[in-house]
Amino acid sequence: MIKIINKEALDELSEVLGKGIYEGYTVERIQREAPDFHFYLKENHEVLACCSIWIHTNMIDEKGVRAGAIGHFEACNEDSAKIVLMEACNKLKEVGEAYVIGPIDGSTWNSYRLVTHSDGSMPFLMEPKYKPGYSQWLENVGFKPTYQYFSTKETIKSIVKDTKKDSQNEITESKLEQSEIESIELDQSINGNQELLEIKPIKLAQLEEALDKIYEISIQSFKSNLFYKPIEREAFKAMYRGYQQFLVEELVLIAEKAGRPVGFIFAVPNYFDQTRRSVIIKTIAVLPEYQQEGIGKKLYQEITNKALNLGFTEFITALIYKGNHSQKLCESAKMMREYTLFRKELKV
Incomplete structure (x- = not known):
């Protein structure tokens, strides 16, 4: 029996959440992510x-067309998956959506994408979970793998070695995207206007102030990214507070010019793999009007030095959108995982 619950009655799910395929789901999470059905x-x-x-x-694709979305997708077998996915797609078509993307839990600030290839490395903190069979089940009901992302790993010593080889006169522009995220913009160009730039680690005792700065940079830096959807300040801060127990002050850096926050880099130790001493580079962002000043590169260099001094040995650069110039940042790194966001056309 298929049951359909609208957004006004999501608390009815309390009877099933947290059990079976709903492991890890709570009423609070479902209500926060606010699906329509x-x-x-x-x-x-x-x-x-x-x-x-x-x-x-409000999520828009590369052609400016609005997306419908499917998320919170879980299933124990292909037949059951087909039934709920087709029911959901029929509803989206009924209300006039031209296409649907998934899996995405309402926005790129929440969980989205499926792991579609892995080198066998251990999962890392904040990574989408591997769900065997899910990608094929989506394709079997008409979804096509459309948007690809990847994560890489590289020893920090090799990054330091490569950095020393770079000419200070080289101008390189790179852009990372993630959503959560996770979209990221990184500009590696260099000019001579660096004297006013200050890069400082956050203070955990003043986390709220730091999150306000990170929020202001994020909403400006990410707004042109694929499927970007605005987020309220308090919702953003609540999301980042969830990482507080994992934070190391020296791994979250904010760049300022004349007292104005203009960029940041957000990284956390990978507590899923403590013996490797790896650090996850989750987000790098620079305000659009400052993206020709090498601030992204300075942030990356600074966090590389700090991570090395703290005894970390490896960087995981997480969830990069394929096709962006950011791939140059990872040319010498090993690809460890690929992820896919699927799309299905609803109007013929």
């Missing part, structure tokens, strides 16, 4: 598959 297939008191949809979103 949630679908689940139940048989003999067991939920076999579920998903949520978001309609009339």
